[in-house]
Amino acid sequence: MNLNKTTKWMSYEELLPEIRLGDIVEIKRPFYAHASIVVDIHGKKITVVHVDGNKARTLVTTRSNVHQDPLEDVYHGDDVRINNGFDKEVPPSDVDSIVEAAKRRVGQVYKYHLIEQNCQHFATQLRYNDKEGWSWESHDLNWVEELRKHDEERKRQEAMEKQASQCCIVS
Structure with missing residues (x-):
């Protein structure tokens, strides 16, 4: 697991050698970054668990499914980075706990809200075993x-x- 690591935005291929289980991988979108948790690594095939909030077009709460997908199917050619920067404030859970917690949530419905309960919150809740979520203000x-x-x-x-x-x- 990468502790306290936040990389620069880079291509998927550049990031591959740096990714570790339990990392939060962000995908740069036009107005936000989509966050996911790395749960499996087999060579160049990285599998992530994430919440797909793309269907949420309003700020109101919606329901979104938790997915497990190959990272290459999620990033769509956008730049990516590891963002474990919150480790400086809160120690992360151990890798096995992060991965197991993420995999247990696959297929579940996630109460999604663009500002208050989004993919960033989901990923950090898994990494830090934080049931309350994290402060939006600490998000960079x-x-x-x-x-x-x-x-x-x-x-x-x-x-x-x-x-x-x-x-x-x-x-």
Whole structure:
């Protein structure tokens, strides 16, 4: 198990040699990071347990299933990283306990809420045997800021496209 390890964002292939059982692996999505727990490693085949909150399109509580999938089927070409940074504040459970707890939850329904009970909470609850979850504030993903930056970039692109289309109009 990687203790206190948080890697930089990298490709799946770059991360493979660093992954250990019980690690929290995050997958970088446009406005958030999808979190999972590593439960099996066979060469280049990494299996994770995760909650699929992609169907949750609102902030209200929904029900989501706990899945066990190959990491290569979950990451969809996005960058990934190990994020065990919370180890500095709370000692993780032992590897066998993390893996067993994660596998026991496969197929169960998880009460999902985008802010209060999401995939990040699920993964940290498993790693730290924390039934209450962890503090969103201790989470290093500033998704509101990322959303703002994305919106600004989109507006900038639209303005540039509009300006480019107007420069070539001949009357």
